[in-house]
Amino acid sequence: MKTFDYRKALTPEAAVETFDGETARFIAGGTNLLDLMKLQVETPDKLVDISRLDLASIDEREDGGLTIGALVPNADLAADPRVIDRYEVLSRALLAGASGQLRNKASTGGNLLQRTRCYYFYDTGSRCNKRTPGSGCDAIGGANRILAVLGTSEHCIATHPSDMAVAMRALDATVLTLKRDGDRRRISIHDFYRLPGDTPHIETVLDTGELITHIELPKPPSGRQAYRKVRDRASYAFALVSVGAVIHIQERRIARAAFAFGGLAPMPWRSQAVELALIGKAPTRDTFEAAADALLAEAKGFGGNDFKIPLARRTLIATLRDLTEH
Template structure:
């Protein structure tokens, strides 16, 4: 680990002023950043500790939704009775991620910014455009079993590793930030992440020094909620494929659907074409297969991860069966 200076932020306003300096990183739980610093994947010269800021509350809003402070630990968010009752897809996604010890430290804001678990990103002796722009992508043609099949580019095929952000994508969460100029910004989660394109090192729309302060969940959705995660072992493993789903049935047909996917792309993945293939239809294997066709129409495997294409199909169809099975 390279030497760095450390300071505690006294307020969000002070944090963003300090955070805009070059080679500066915010730290809260540190469950991802510290690993990256030990491996010298991240080499900040300055660390601004935001962990003691007053951003650890979950509050109900007038519309029935929730405002979640960026420093709410994952374990607290998963166990909150309002989340369990109104947003079970989120609670289940949180409990599917990491270990109990990590969930106790990991923060809501930090979870949104979790970096990829691509083997080559973590290995500084290899070429990685995300870690060192212009150096190449060792994963293309290399070991890529856990990597993306959707939204990739010739520069990067890394996948987003999170569970919580997948559920938040299905729930249409909004990310609230504070900028160094004092402005607050509300960013819909579908606008928050960036595809790799030619700049895989730029993963979100956050500006230098911009701090996530809260996440807003809208009015609880109607319908059945589900989080299904397929992984190599029962615990403490990243998703090969995951599905966060909310489906509302009316009169035997699908009235609305919100489906987001993990393990498939460089961001929590959601495709309106998948939902359009379902809405207004009577549940059937043929309808579910059409939704899978929409999801995977542009999927591309890179060798080791070719299996993700049929696995994603089976996982989506199984999830849709469960989400619609009780409809009369």
């Protein structure tokens, strides 16, 4: 690990002021960043420690939603009675996401900013446009079993690893930030992530030194919620396919549907076409098949991950069946 400057920040304003240069990084729980530093994938010149900021509370909103501090540990968020009662999909996603020890350290803001677990991204001897822009992508034509089949480009087929972010997207969360010039932003989770295109190293719309301070959840959605995760082993494994779902049945028709997917794309994936295929329809096998067709219409496998396409179909249909059964 290369040497670096280390600074503690006691306020969000001090944190963004202390952050200078493209190679500085904020650190909270460090459950992803420290691994990347040990492997020299990330080589920051400065770490700004934000773990002491007053951003670790979960507060009620007037509309019945919640404001979640960026430093709330994943374990605390998953176990909060309000989250369990109102946002079951989020609690289940967090519990599916990692070991208990990691959930105790991992922060809510940091979870949104996890880097991909693509083998070539972690191997500094391999070509990876996400790690070294313009170097190429060894995952295309390589060992790509865990990688993306939606939203890819000729420059990158990495997947986003977060379970929590999938649930946040299904719930229409909003990310609150503080910029280095003092401005504050509210960013819809739907606008927060970027597809790789020809700049896969730019993963979000955050500016350099912009700090996530809170995540807002709107009032709880009506209907039933679920999080289904398919993985290689029962614990501490990243999703091959996951589904975060909210669905409301009214008069034997699907009145509302919100579906987000993990393990399939470079970002938590949400498809309006899937929801349009469901809303207003009776919850039948034909309806579910049409939704799966909409999800996978532009899916593309790269050899080792071809199996994800039929797996995603089965996972979505199984989730729909479970949520619509009486």
